[in-house]
Amino acid sequence: MRMLLSLMIPSLLWAAQPAQPTRPVHDHYDRRLAPRMVPLLSEVIRFPTVAGNAKAWADQKTWIQKLAKGLGFEVRDAGKVMEVDLPATGGRDGAPVLGLLVHGDVQPVDDHWSIPPFSGTVKDGRVLGRGAADDKGPMIQALLAMKALKEAGPTRASTIRLLVGSDEESTNTDITDYLKANRPPDLSLVLDSAFPVVVGEKAWNALTLETQRPTAPTADRPWTVAALEAGLATSIVPDRAVIRLASAAGKDPLVALRKRLERRPLDPGCRAAFSLTPEGAGASLTITVQGKAAHGGVNLEGGRNALVALARLLDGELPPGGADDLLAFARQAGGDLYGTGLGLTEPDPLWGRCAVNVATLKPEAGGGLKLTLNIRATPKRYGPALEAHLRQVVSAFAAARKTAFSFGGFFGDTPLAFDPQSRLVKRLMADYERATGRVDQPAISGGGTYAKRMPHAIAFGMWFPGRPYPGHDVDEQVPIEDLHRGAHVLIETLADLACGEPLKEPFRP
Numbered sequence: 040m041r042m043l044l045s046l047m048i049p050s051l052l053w054a055a056q057p058a059q060p061t062r063p064v065h066d067h068y069d070r071r072l073a074p075r076m077v078p079l080l081s082e083v084i085r086f087p088t089v090a091g092n093a094k095a096w097a098d099q100k101t102w103i104q105k106l107a108k109g110l111g112f113e114v115r116d117a118g119k120v121m122e123v124d125l126p127a128t129g130g131r132d133g134a135p136v137l138g139l140l141v142h143g144d145v146q147p148v149d150d151h152w153s154i155p156p157f158s159g160t161v162k163d164g165r166v167l168g169r170g171a172a173d174d175k176g177p178m179i180q181a182l183l184a185m186k187a188l189k190e191a192g193p194t195r196a197s198t199i200r201l202l203v204g205s206d207e208e209s210t211n212t213d214i215t216d217y218l219k220a221n222r223p224p225d226l227s228l229v230l231d232s233a234f235p236v237v238v239g240e241k242a243w244n245a246l247t248l249e250t251q252r253p254t255a256p257t258a259d260r261p262w263t264v265a266a267l268e269a270g271l272a273t274s275i276v277p278d279r280a281v282i283r284l285a286s287a288a289g290k291d292p293l294v295a296l297r298k299r300l301e302r303r304p305l306d307p308g309c310r311a312a313f314s315l316t317p318e319g320a321g322a323s324l325t326i327t328v329q330g331k332a333a334h335g336g337v338n339l340e341g342g343r344n345a346l347v348a349l350a351r352l353l354d355g356e357l358p359p360g361g362a363d364d365l366l367a368f369a370r371q372a373g374g375d376l377y378g379t380g381l382g383l384t385e386p387d388p389l390w391g392r393c394a395v396n397v398a399t400l401k402p403e404a405g406g407g408l409k410l411t412l413n414i415r416a417t418p419k420r421y422g423p424a425l426e427a428h429l430r431q432v433v434s435a436f437a438a439a440r441k442t443a444f445s446f447g448g449f450f451g452d453t454p455l456a457f458d459p460q461s462r463l464v465k466r467l468m469a470d471y472e473r474a475t476g477r478v479d480q481p482a483i484s485g486g487g488t489y490a491k492r493m494p495h496a497i498a499f500g501m502w503f504p505g506r507p508y509p510g511h512d513v514d515e516q517v518p519i520e521d522l523h524r525g526a527h528v529l530i531e532t533l534a535d536l537a538c539g540e541p542l543k544e545p546f547r548p
């Protein structure tokens with residue numbers, strides 16, 4: 040109780056601080072702009088802006104340019120980033136810039152959606168489609184909140200600049216390239232995570248293990264691994280894992296294997312399908328495990344990992360070889376979602392544990408196999424220290440199995456931390472509370488955002504706490520009610536930060 044009081048009292052004080060008169064802006068949004076939210080979001084979802092689709096990107100750019108100009112904003116094409124400006128009331132000269140960052144590209148999709156992923160479907164009070172939450176919803180919310188401010192807001196001391204990036208979900212070079220030729224905004228809010236405000240972002244790492252070791256059938260397991268593949272991308276919980284076993288000893292051993300496997304319990308939330316086909320002199324058994332995709336950093340608990348489930352199903356059933364080695368490692372690393380199997384056990388008092396997603400297993404050129412794990416690390420251990428630790432874990436594992444892997448991956452990211460008592464965090468919490476009536480605790484996120492790349496930036500919204508984040512998931516969707524609630528939070532925040540006196544030293548207490 041004492042804990043609760045000490046958390047509540049300061050927040051009530053912040054909320055009581057005088058704010059800009061924002062009621063007319065909120066009313067204007069509700070009356071004039073809210074009706075445009077769903078149609079605009081549906082339209083922008085129809086551009087399949089996955090990595091590599093240059094045409095979708097160009098078409099979407101034209102669409103945003105036209106929309107932003109129609110709303111009365113100034114648009115500038117800055118290469119990989121687009122700028123949409125609502126200048127300060129007295130003009131842009133000398134006025135500070137408040138940045139709002141979103142990305143216009145999206146994660147890839149697979150064929151397990153219940154609706155076409157790029158149709159912008161509206162159903163049961165929700166907008167569905169790839170990008171609905173991550174990050175096209177926030178893009179439209181920002182444009183409409185800026186419009187509300189332009190038409191009904193107080194005078195602006197700052198220019199509000201919406202920056203739309205283009206490769207956040209893939210190569211993630213857009214902001215770094217932008218900064219080579221452009222000044223960063225004086226302060227930026229990254230609208231690509233959770234409310235009320237994100238005070239910590241874990242470090243993104245990938246661990247890869249490769250093997251060329253062929254499968255050597257044995258007398259009691261007379262089959263080889265003809266194919267093995269799982270997962271879509273490193274930041275997605277794999278919802279599908281497929282293995283094909285080929286027998287040189289005819290069909291009977293595979294029939295017996297299928298019978299054994301069908302009796303084994305499968306991980307909760309997963310299901311398996313078996314298909315046995317005669318194939319020339321031999322026969323083959325294909326096992327497909329279906330799980331549930333989810334964002335590997337933000338909603339790991341919401342996923343059901345098909346790759347780990349397949350690895351557990353096949354425990355003890357594969358003959359020696361690289362496939363068995365990698366699935367054994369997947370079992371160990373996927374024992375829980377927090378890295379226990381990798382020896383990452385110490386919790387951080389504020390940040391908690393790591394998040395580990397056994398993400399993909401794919402064939403390599405030349406007949407090899409590659410397993411990729413995504414590790415979201417806390418300040419306890421990241422970077423070279425994490426890499427060195429994992430090298431040890433992997434070599435001990437390989438030695439115990441009398442095998443070897445090529446070790447690789449990416450360990451170049453660092454956690455991003457903010458002082459929960461900083462001026463900016465307190466102001467954002469108060470804005471959020473005034474707009475929603477909710478008191479929520481600042482968040483730690485497993486997902487990295489542009490806040491790691493843009494100076495003076497912090498992730499602020501636009502997903503509300505208490506619901507699993509659907510970005511990167513199949514049937515990605517956002518409640519329409521939350522789109523409007525989020526727009527109201529943003530209106531309150533823009534009125535506070537862009538219309539009032541600019542915050543001095545925002546990241547200091």
Ligand SMILES: [Zn+2]
Pocket residue numbers: 142173174207231510
């Ligand atoms: Zn995103």
